[in-house]
Amino acid sequence: EAQLVESGGGLVQPGGSLRLSCAASGFTVRSSYMAWVRQAPGKGLDWVSVIYTDGSTYYGHSVRGRFIISRDTSTNTVYLQMDSLRLEDTAVYYCARADNNLRGYDSWGQGTLVTVSS
């Protein structure tokens, strides 16, 4: 059974940095589409970034140039490096996985809260 466990969230000042981790088990991140999705308090879902099976990466407009998604196949972990954080980046960040045929994001982590505040 696929499982995802996020970590690394916390309180950070505007302009600061955080690195989120998503530890995967039950499947390999190398053969999956791995995405980060966030949800601001009381708001809807907002797609942040994805890394494809071939290693190509894509970002939402609001985070492009500030966030970097990466994966470590030796530890089966996906990361989200977040720099130049803004107040509006405050959200619960979920890691999600889709199989190599993109049959929906069928596994989600429990989420990790990032709070950007002075």
Add this chain to the structure above:
Amino acid sequence: DIVVTQSPLSLPVTPGEPASMSCRSSQSLLHSDGKNYLDWYMQKPGQSPQLLIYFGSNRASGVPDRFSGGGSGTDFTLKISRVEAEDVGVYYCMQTLRTPLTFGGGTKVEIK
């Protein structure tokens, strides 16, 4: 970017009765491979989202058969044949045809 719009915003339902919600995209989600790149997710209060439907009409593993997805191109529908109390939550559609991937704003299902 592909804009995804859901309606209604709120859907009061009676247990045992059917329910239906809509998802529309600003561009066709039908790929040349014949698949519609549109997923449906449900988020129960206090929980992570969970996949219900992929490729517009394929039920995900473990999803009750009272949930069904339909439509093609730019217009899609999620139907619940007989609503149960555990179906309360927010339902989101998401297009995966093109990055940036985009979600609809959600439809909140509540019991009358």
